[in-house]
Amino acid sequence: MSPDGPRIAxxxxxxxxxxxxxxxxxTMEVLSAEAELTVLLGEPPPEHDPLAARCTVIPELAYSAEDASAPQPGLADRLRAAAQDALGAAPDLWHIHNHSLGKSPALTRAVAELARRGERLLLQIHDFAEDGRPADYRRLSRALGVDALRRTLYPDAPHVHxxxxNNRDRNLLAAAGLDPARLHLLPNPVRTPASSSGAEGASRGADDRPATVVYPVRAIRRKNIGEFLLWSLLRPERRFxxxxAPRNPRARPVYEDWVRYAADRGLPLEFEAAGPGGEDFPALIERAAALATTSVAEGFGLAFLEPWLAGKPLTGRDLPEITADFKACGIDLSALYDRLAVPAEWIDSAELRRRIGQTLRATxxxxxxxxxxEHAGRVLEIARSEGPIDFGVLDEDLQRVVLDRLSEDPGARRELDIPDAFPAADVITHNRGIVQREYAPDRFAARLLELYRATAGSAAAAPDHAADPARLIDAFLAPKRFTLLRT
Incomplete structure (x- = not known):
């Protein structure tokens, strides 16, 4: 290892x-004085990007088509040569992001080869192909073969960390067969949003009725847009x-259906409120009286941390598997709800089961x-275990059934129990302090440098085991995690 710090590719x-x-x-910013780093990418960054001066482009790392043919061998050699040229010597370790996501089977194969050679690897997983990304998983399976994929996708060896x-992902990989001793938590750093120093927002408390509630999100399906529309229907005195909008053209039809629905019913909801055609994003956050989330699935969960740094109350849906780590640090999310109960008789049980079965079968x-x-039966059993059905389990069509009922029969609104609490000023101040301490960039840097040293100092041994991706798929499709919006 270099005396000036580890050499990292x-x-x-x-x-x-x-x-x-x-x-x-x-990473490049906070560790530039502690390690020698270079970045290898599949496509060049924009000229103004700070990474532009410190990266090498390796085209085989770029996204592949779903029907991509099997990658040709040799990428591991090309990566090593490029890293050595940039660093002046072979890297002490490789820090590889989302190698298992399936966007480039060539990278997945190269990682398996690097592991076989004893190269020290830190594999950082932000997203899983096994979690609602079947096209990515098929790309891997077709390019590499099912058997080879299961043997190599998640290599287990002393030099592979x-x-x-979050702990959810750590526990899932341990259950799938990886050694827990080499599964490390590395939460993302969180910076204070440019919109606010927090002073103004921190003065707002539970007695303040926000006039505008902002959902800072790209409106894809798993963000559960119908639930935010439900809020706007029930709270017409506010603005939302x-x-x-979604970037992916395939996500546009669902989004545009919601835009039309809200317009037809005159809901107090503005779409595409930031960016082109809308308000400057920092200014929008600055004037927001509260931020919201109704998402049914997240990776890290920035939505549960950033509002406090902006001095804004957070309202909406909790995701206990994701927020458990935040709560363990002392962050108070008690104003959130983890289900939005709809009377079971409002939803045709047979139709719900049919849709669950159809979606589960296809997935x-x-x-x-x-x-x-019985897979569908178990999901429905859990969905109705408390009597009422969670609105977040429903797809867009069934959510509109609920919204239509509430529009046509205002008296039905009394049957819904939607929390209307907003965190008090002392909670905002309390949470802001914890986020600043626990998720600060310098805390991230210290954790990552510790992982670099542990990985670089690991003994090498040929991988003789790998986690089973089929077990991960089963885990992500478990009835307790199922919602029609995640697929």
Whole structure:
């Protein structure tokens, strides 16, 4: 290892805007004095990007088509040569992001080869192909073969370490067969939003009735947009705003259906409130009286941390598997709810079961797994275990059934128990202090540097085991995690 710090080769598909690229930039920023780093990407960053001067482009790392043919061998050699050229010597370890996501089977194969050679690897997983991304998983299966994929996707060896965003992911990988001793928590750093110092927002408390509730989100299906519309229907005295439309053209039809629905019913909800055609995003957050989330699935969960740094109350849906780590640090999320109960008789049980079965069958078969009717029965049993059905389990069509009922019969609104609490000023101040301490960039840097040293100092041994991705698929499709919006 270099006396000036470990030599690190950071690898990812691209530098496009997004959570992973943001983490890579922050890694380069906070560890530049502690380690020698270079970045290998599949496509060049924009000229103004700070990564541009410190990266090498390896085209095989770029996204592949779903029907991509088997990758040719040799990428591991090309990665090593590029890293050695940039660093002046072979890297002490590789920090590779989302190698198992399936965007480039060539990278997955190269990681398996690097592991076989004894190269020290820190594999940071932000997203799983096994979690609602069957197209990515099929790309891997077709390019590498099902048997080879199961043997190599998640290699287990003393010199291969994993960085996970939360304890849920750590526990899932341990249950799938990886050694827990090499599964490390590495939560993302969180910076104070540019919109606010927090002073103004921190003065707002539980007695303040926010006039505008902002959902800072790109409105894809798993963000559960119908539930935010439900709020706007039940709280017409307020204003509601969703910041961004989906990027993916395949997500546009569902989004546009919601836009039309809200317009037809005159709901107090603004779409695409930030960005082109809308307000400046920092200004929108600055004037927001509260921020919201109704998402049914998250990776790290920035939505539960950033509002406090902006001095804003957070309202909406809790995701206990994701927020458990935050609560363990002392963050108070007691104003959130983890289910929004709808009377069971409002939803046709047979139709709900049919939709669950249809979706589960399609999803399991898209992963090459068998489907049995009891899978759907178990999901429905859990969905109705408390009598009422969670609104977040429903798809858009069934959510509109609920919204239509509430529109046509205002008296029915008394049958819904939707929390209307907003955190008091002392809770905002309390949470802000914890986020600043526990998720600060310098805390991230210290954790990551510790992982670098532990990985670089590991003994090498040929991988003789791998986690089973089929067990991960089963875990993500478990009845307690199922919602029609996640697929």
């Amino acid at each position: 950071v690898v990812h598909y691209h530098a496009r805007p997004g959570g992973v690229s943001r983490v890579i930039r922050q 994993y960085a996970l965003l 705003a969703i910041t961004l 399991r078969e898209s992963y090459g797994l068998p489907f049995r009717e």
